[in-house]
Amino acid sequence: MGKTMVERIIGQHAGREVSAGEIVVAQVDLCLAQDGTGPLAVRQMQKLGLTKVANPENVVFFLDHASPSPRRELSNDHRFLREFAARTGIRVSDLGEGISHQVMSERYTRPGAILIGADSHTCTGGALGAFATGMGSTDVAIGIALGKTWLRVPESVKVQVNGALPRRVYAKDLMLHIIGLLGSDGADYQSLEFCGDTIRALGMSERMVLSNMAVEAGAKCGLIASDEVTRSFLAEQGRAKDFCSIGPDPDASYERTLEIDATSLRPMVSLPHTVDNVKPVDHADVVGTKIDQVFVGTCTNGRLEDLRLLARMLRGKRKHPDTRLIVVPASKKVFLAALKEGVIETLLEAGALVNSPGCGPCVGVHCGVLADGECCLSTANRNFKGRMGNPEAFIYLASPATAAASALKGEIADPREVT
Amino acid sequence: MIIKGKAWKFGDQISTDHIAPGRLFHLRSNLPELAKHVLEDARPEFAGQVKAGDFVVGGRNFGLGSSREHAPIIIKMAGVGAVLAQSFARIFFRNAINVGLPVVIVDTDSIEEGDELEVNLGAGKVINRTKGKTLTFPPLPAVMTRILDDGGLIAHVHKCGDIKLD
Numbered sequence: 001m002g003k004t005m006v007e008r009i010i011g012q013h014a015g016r017e018v019s020a021g022e023i024v025v026a027q028v029d030l031c032l033a034q035d036g037t038g039p040l041a042v043r044q045m046q047k048l049g050l051t052k053v054a055n056p057e058n059v060v061f062f063l064d065h066a067s068p069s070p071r072r073e074l075s076n077d078h079r080f081l082r083e084f085a086a087r088t089g090i091r092v093s094d095l096g097e098g099i100s101h102q103v104m105s106e107r108y109t110r111p112g113a114i115l116i117g118a119d120s121h122t123c124t125g126g127a128l129g130a131f132a133t134g135m136g137s138t139d140v141a142i143g144i145a146l147g148k149t150w151l152r153v154p155e156s157v158k159v160q161v162n163g164a165l166p167r168r169v170y171a172k173d174l175m176l177h178i179i180g181l182l183g184s185d186g187a188d189y190q191s192l193e194f195c196g197d198t199i200r201a202l203g204m205s206e207r208m209v210l211s212n213m214a215v216e217a218g219a220k221c222g223l224i225a226s227d228e229v230t231r232s233f234l235a236e237q238g239r240a241k242d243f244c245s246i247g248p249d250p251d252a253s254y255e256r257t258l259e260i261d262a263t264s265l266r267p268m269v270s271l272p273h274t275v276d277n278v279k280p281v282d283h284a285d286v287v288g289t290k291i292d293q294v295f296v297g298t299c300t301n302g303r304l305e306d307l308r309l310l311a312r313m314l315r316g317k318r319k320h321p322d323t324r325l326i327v328v329p330a331s332k333k334v335f336l337a338a339l340k341e342g343v344i345e346t347l348l349e350a351g352a353l354v355n356s357p358g359c360g361p362c363v364g365v366h367c368g369v370l371a372d373g374e375c376c377l378s379t380a381n382r383n384f385k386g387r388m389g390n391p392e393a394f395i396y397l398a399s400p401a402t403a404a405a406s407a408l409k410g411e412i413a414d415p416r417e418v419t
Numbered sequence: 420m421i422i423k424g425k426a427w428k429f430g431d432q433i434s435t436d437h438i439a440p441g442r443l444f445h446l447r448s449n450l451p452e453l454a455k456h457v458l459e460d461a462r463p464e465f466a467g468q469v470k471a472g473d474f475v476v477g478g479r480n481f482g483l484g485s486s487r488e489h490a491p492i493i494i495k496m497a498g499v500g501a502v503l504a505q506s507f508a509r510i511f512f513r514n515a516i517n518v519g520l521p522v523v524i525v526d527t528d529s530i531e532e533g534d535e536l537e538v539n540l541g542a543g544k545v546i547n548r549t550k551g552k553t554l555t556f557p558p559l560p561a562v563m564t565r566i567l568d569d570g571g572l573i574a575h576v577h578k579c580g581d582i583k584l585d
Contacts, residue, residue, distance in 0.1 A: 023562055025582050039448050040488060047573050066444065073445040080448075120486040120510055136488035136514035138572050142582065150562055150582050184432060185480040189509050218480065220509055274432055364441030384434040384484055389442045391460040 002249025004156040005223045006191040009131040009246065013114050020155040020255075028143045029113040030130075032100050034062045036363075037118035039077045040137035042084045045145050054147030056089030060108065062100035063093065067358030070366035090144075098331025098357040101125070101299040105208060106333055110234070110242035111226035116143045121299050121381065123219070126192075126211035127204060128233070129226035129246045134215060154191040154220045155255040156248075161198040163263035168415040171206035172301060172379070172399035174198070174260070175213045176268035180278030181258065188218035190255060193248060198262040199224060204233040205305040212300050213381050216275040267415055269377075270397035273385040281402055281414050289396065292374040294319075294407040296400050297328030297355075298362045301379035304334045304343075306400040311343040313404035313418055314350035320410030325352040326368050328360035350407075364389030377406045420540045422500035422521070424472035428532040429461055431478035435511065437461040438482070438490040447489050454493040471498035474536055476527050478504065482511025491515040501538050503527050503545065516563045517572040525556040561585065 003011065004020070011018040013026040033041045038061050045053070053059060061081045066074040078095070085092045093103050100117065101124035109115055111129030115122060118140040125132025135149070143149045159178060165171075179186075192214045199207070207224050214222025224230075225247030234243050267281040279286050296302065296310050307329060319325045327347055329335035335357050338344050344354055361368025362380040370376055370393035378388070383395035398406070401415035408418065437460045439453060446453040458465045458475070475494060481504035482490060491514045494502060501521035505528075515522040523538060525545055530536070535548040545554040558564065562584050569575035576582065 023560060023584060025584060036444055036447060037487060044573050048577055071445045073448065077448055118486055118488075120484065122486075134486045134510055136486050136510060136517060138488060138517040139513065142572060142576055146576070146581070148582065150584060152560070184483055185506055185508070188480070188506065215510075218483070218508060363444070364436075365444045369442070382436075382484060384436040386436045386440045386442065386460045389440075391440070 001253055002251035004191065004252040004254065005193050005225060005246065005248045006131055006154055006156055006221060008248070009112055009114065010151060010153050012112065018153045020153050022153045023150060024153060025148055025150050026114060027148050028116055029058060030108055030115040031059045031140055031143045032062060032104060032117040032119065032122065033137065033140055034064055034100050034119050035074065035077055035081065036065045037137045038081045041118055041141040041144065042081065044138045044141035048145060050145050053088050053090060053144050057091065059090045059144050060104070061085050061090055061092050062103065063095050064099045064358045065363050066365050067095045067356065096332060096356045096358070098333070099299045099302070099359055101212065102303065102330035102334065106237050106331060111230055111244050112246040116140055116149055120215050121212055123214045123221050124208050124212040124299055126214065126221050126223040127207035129224060129230055131221055131223070133221050152189070154189055156191045156193050157187055158254040158257040159192055159194045159260070160257055161194065161196040161260045161262050163198060163261050165198065165262050166265060168401050169265050169267055170399045170401060171202055171209040173265055173268040174262065175210050176270050176278045176397065177265055178258070178260070179213065179217050179276050180268070182217040184216060184274055184276040185218040190219055192217065192219045192222040194222065194224050200227065203305065204229055205303040209300055216381055267399060267402050269402065269412060270383055272383055272394040272396065275381070275383060275397065281398065281412065286412050287414060289375060289412040291323055291377045291406050291411055293324045293326065293368065293370060293376040294403050295326045295361050295368060295376055295378040295380065296403050297330065297360045298380040299330060300381040301400050302328055302330030302334065304337050306379065307334070307338045307343050307347070309400050310404045311346040313401060314408070315346050317350055317408060319351035319407045323407055323410045325407045326355065326361060327352045328355045329357045331357050361388055377403055377412060379403050422472055422538045424470065424474050424500050424536060426474050426476045426530050426532060426534040426536055427465060427469065428530065429475060429477045432480050432483055433461055433477050434484040435482060435487050435490040436484055439487055439493055450489065450492060450496060453489060454496040457493040457497045466497060469497050469499065472500040473498065474538070475499050475502045476530050477502065478527060479506050481507050483508035486510045488514040488518060491520045492518050495520040503530070516567050519567060519571040521567065523556050525554050
């Protein structure tokens with residue numbers, strides 16, 4: 001019997017062939033923690049009396065959620081992480097460098113690797129063909145300390161997508177559609193394997209949207225076989241040597257297959273307060289909803305391609321006067337490229353506010369907290385009650401194109417109607 | 420282990436943002452303070468009134484969202500004996516075991532607010548004293564039972580010097 005992609009990767013790290021349902025101990029190649037989960041991970045390691053970590057050069061602490069720090073408590077947490085990292089040799093990606101998942105993809109994540117992260121969107125790394133999954137601080141603390149973790153080998157769901165995406169329909173719309181079909185727990189404990197000609201045609205930025213949001217359907221990971229897109233992405237990052245070919249066997253066994261015709265998709269929006277509450281943008285419950293704030297950024301849609309698209313749709317125009325537009329590049333690399341291309345200038349001229357790279361308003365810590373009763377259209381991955389810092393506010397999730405159309409009109413608008 | 424207490428009923432899809440909201444991000448290194456706000460965005464009165472041994476009873480996909488382990492930690496710190504739900508989000512479930520908070524997958528439909536419950540983890544039984552009804556649940560995977568019995572993952576690794584699967 002052939003192996004799914006996740007069975008192959010975990011097997012390579014467990015030293016033997018493995019099949020779905022087995023519980024194994026596997027070697028871990030990369031670990032990450034961030035400023036919200038890292039301090040607890042460090043305290044757990046200290047409880048064990050550990051002063052050394054297994055492979056410090058493969059561990060990164062990201063100061064990205066409170067970047068820069070809005071409060072003394074968080075400044076103290078940042079210092080705590082920097083000091084532990086300095087003592088142990090762990091790497092630090094400091095304030096302004098960017099969101100963990102983006103920076104990991106730019107610098108560290110490689111096909112076939114196992115990456116565990118104390119952040120649920122660690123699954124973003126699946127786009128590069130890595131088994132990347134989110135865990136809690138304690139699991140990651142043990143991964144950092146011992147260089148291994150225990151895993152239940154997940155069953156796999158094959159998500160086969162064929163056909164060309166229509167105009168102004170993107171990976172975000174595809175993924176919201178998939179999450180709407182599966183439900184927020186439809187792929188619980190499972191691995192999503194994305195394949196088909198639509199997926200092969202997507203660039204790395206768009207592939208990362210799919211893997212990033214796999215967890216929103218409950219999945220453990222969202223994997224895409226490595227190919228020429230992966231190879232050229234790594235080469236662009238100066239990491240051509242990190243490429244390896246990894247994918248499923250042709251006769252792999254799947255728990256089920258989800259077939260999607262990309263040509264039939266429309267721009268999609270996720271309504272408050274759950275990600276699986278998905279409707280097409282032109283649905284009566286969606287289009288025309290007054291929007292107080294548009295946010296473009298995050299590990300889902302804060303990449304150069306997203307900012308370029310936003311700038312292209314806003315060029316020479318102004319955002320609606322009653323709607324705030326907040327843009328946060330996902331990393332310093334994205335920010336610099338967007339500056340050099342004139343994208344940031346276009347956005348500022350269109351009335352946007354641009355913050356330094358990091359998680360920004362997505363996590364409710366600072367920089368873009370909504371007022372009571374306000375509505376935000378966000379390119380992020382979660383719209384839970386209270387997610388952006390106010391449980392009395394409402395969050396709609398959509399693509400950067402829908403964000404652009406909505407920023408222009410001051411209400412949720414169909415991006416296909418913007419020239 | 421037998422735990423006795425009262426049911427606090429919650430709905431489907433209680434996220435870690437309901438349990439430990441992002442606006443209190445700065446309290447994550449001050450867990451006793453964070454625990455005063457546990458589940459605040461789902462039921463504001465819960466944190467002030469919950470008694471030791473009481474049960475959080477959820478519906479489908481309890482604990483979805485962020486990987487923040489602070490969520491199960493502050494539920495445990497509030498004195499909650501166990502969380503019962505029809506299903507759990509993967510990361511929350513694993514985190515709960517790692518921090519020593521019992522989590523039980525059981526059909527919670529028949530349990531109502533205030534029901535007096537008795538949970539026997541070893542026997543896989545929830546006895547609803549108020550309704551006179553017994554519910555059964557399957558045991559945890561062996562590795563999770565072992566971690567829970569050892570008092571969490573840190574205590575397990577401390578005891579075994581490694582991750583032991585059997």
